[in-house]
Amino acid sequence: MKRHITYLSKTLNANGYTKCLPLSRFISTQEAVERRNHIFSLEKKRQIEQVGRIEKIEVRYKGIPKDTTFIMNKDLSTPYDCTKHLGQWYMESSALAVLDGSVYWDMHRPLTESCTLELQHFKVSEPQQVNKAFWRTCSLVLGACATNAFKTSVPVILHSFPQPDIRSGSFIYDVDLPSLPDWQPTHQELVTLGAEYVKFIRQNHALERLEVSAALAQEMFVDNEHKTAQIPSIARTNGKVTVYRVGDHVDISKGPLISNTSQIGRASITSVHKLTGSSESGVKQLYRFQGVALPTGVVLNHFAFSILTDRAKKLNSARSPLGPDIFGKKEDDMEVQQSAAAKA
Amino acid sequence: MIFLEFRALSTLPERVEEPPQEEPKEVPQRRGPKSTNPILEHRHIYPEFLPDPNPKWRNSLREKMERADMLKRRQQIDIPEFYVGSILAVTIADPHAQGKTNKFVGICIERKGCGLRAEFTLRNVVDHQGLEVRYDLYDPTIDKIQVLRLEKRLDDKLFYLRDALPEYSTFPLDMDPEILPEGTPVPVNPLKVKLKPKPWLERWERQELKGIANIEQYLTTTNRLNRKLRQTPWEKFDLMKQYRKTIPMEEQSDIWSEVNNQLQQLQMARKKMARKRTFTAPKTQLG
């Protein structure tokens, strides 16, 4: 069945029929998730097989407990594999790797050449990049949670999430719910969403990264009209799209992200706001899901956390993907592929 | 030295002819800020001004109020400086005969208690009968406290006088006060008493008393063995035991600087009185 669909979409793509025959009508959200997951697995397998003969690289680790050198496999070993040689604490707490002192690298992204390696957790002295990766991950997981949370009768079409802005007080995901034109979530529904979110992060999914071609990305997100529209502009620079998989959820993000969802500690989904768009964009309205989370191990008393959640209930002032007139900036708000990928 | 020995043999130590001794030797200056504070010397004369060292019974407000009350009482009657071993005459209002007073003379064998509850015990032998009277120092019925002979003995408590020969605690009720010249340190009477044979009230041999001359002659081998077994030679090194028994210097200097002014005024008043008394004393003798 899956192969059949893949084949079908491929032929349709090749013939340029994508626009006139939207596939989303034919498969449910759950099926689309499975299909995307399947494509991701196939592509990952293909990329690993492509490596061929294994070459060795030298990774010089700097930091606690002592500076060491690891001999790793080129294009196969990840910084996470290096931490396995250091100890469990490093495996669990490292959120982000820094190569050669400047390039921020995902923990699950294969190393491509000899380099120096430093590991960063949430309490390093300069945690800006780790914080950003954390916030980005929270948004991405929020998308996964939103996809899972609704009944199958409610189609959920993810739109996008903006650049992480921690000072805004909440991470967000803009979601299109076409069958719910006027939804005001009750308190109970928000609590349920939060519970789903926590349930999802407690499953301790690793965040896997993959770079795929624009065509394959189109095929992955063929059921999602918003993502399909975004992919060409994302792939404009080098024809590649970075996708991440967490659990069975696959999403586009510029990265880098943290290592594992277990590193997200206290979290709550605080509000869902309706964004109405202007007439010229195709989408009429979106729902902006907002939440706030802290890394594992950060102890904050309930009062301080209640201040944070109260603040996160207000509409986040990040640019709306729909209306340039609302917050007054241009429309290319989705994450444009960026410098981190340029290294690859 | 000869002079001291001579006094040891006499029951009436002489004093007035004694030339005033030179100033006590200057203590070599130690490094650090801890030089001796002169007002701390009050602690020997007025030990009851210091509170109970047991922290259970401490209460700074009560202590302050008690000190104020004690000073008030001291302005009413003259409570002189005395020590265990001094001979005192105490006149007290008679509770059974209105307007009349009782006078008792004796040797002070114990001082205890702090604050307004300070007390002392006098002992004398009258008509071959040992008598001990316990007085509260700040009892309002006390009319007069007179020191007949100001001296110290070798021990801090003289309870062993109860088991000593009666002549060691016999003092005539009409004793004349003996006056020490000003500025002399308080003399220590190195008198050693002789005990009566057993039975005794306490096991004196275990108490390491310096003022008993003939204790060995009454002891059995078992007594000596027990004394050896019960010795606690480590106790004099038990720094915390000493600490828990006293009031630390810093606290003491707070207390003494609080009462120092009034105490000095009282001392000045007493000196004036003493000068008058020396002028009047010959007349009474003549009379």
Next chain:
Amino acid sequence: MNQADVSKLVSKLRIKVKAEHRNLRNPKGPEGRIDKLRKTVTGLIKFERIEVNYNRGDEARQYAERLISEAIRHGDCHTPTMKMADFWLLEKELVHKLFKVLVPRFENSNVSFTKMYKAPKPQYSRNLEKAVLELRGNPYPDLFTKQPNNRLWIQNVLLEAAKHDYRQSKYAEIAQNMAKNEEPTQVNSEAPKSEIIEDIKTQ
């Protein structure tokens, strides 16, 4: 009520002293207790940091403090203090250390001479509390690393932003109230009001 002992003057200890001493359990009674404490005090002066059971450590700490304070008060020419040091320090070279090293170290100190921390104990042990006892100014690294609170940690960034938000809303409220109050008053009070609003905007 007891009278305080006035024959000796002691310096006040800068640590908390319990009203009663602890009988450290042992077959020899008080003498054995003092012997135990002598060993601990000697070890403390020698190694400057030791791990002991809490009760014993706390008792030994008081004795060590007293010994050092006596040494500071009387110096090394005072025979009773010398005897005391000789009794408490089982290794005689430590007597020199006490008077030549520790006294100069603590002479001008305003705080206690020792420090005591509760130490962790193994999970399935008897209920014995452990403690680390150390002299101040010892050559070892600190037991507690003082980790400064970093402004850039994510929780601090979030709280800082929330505080900023709250302030902004308060300023706006104050400005509004002032504007309301000053409407009916004279024209010449206009100038300061607009200045304040300008201030708020620039922030």
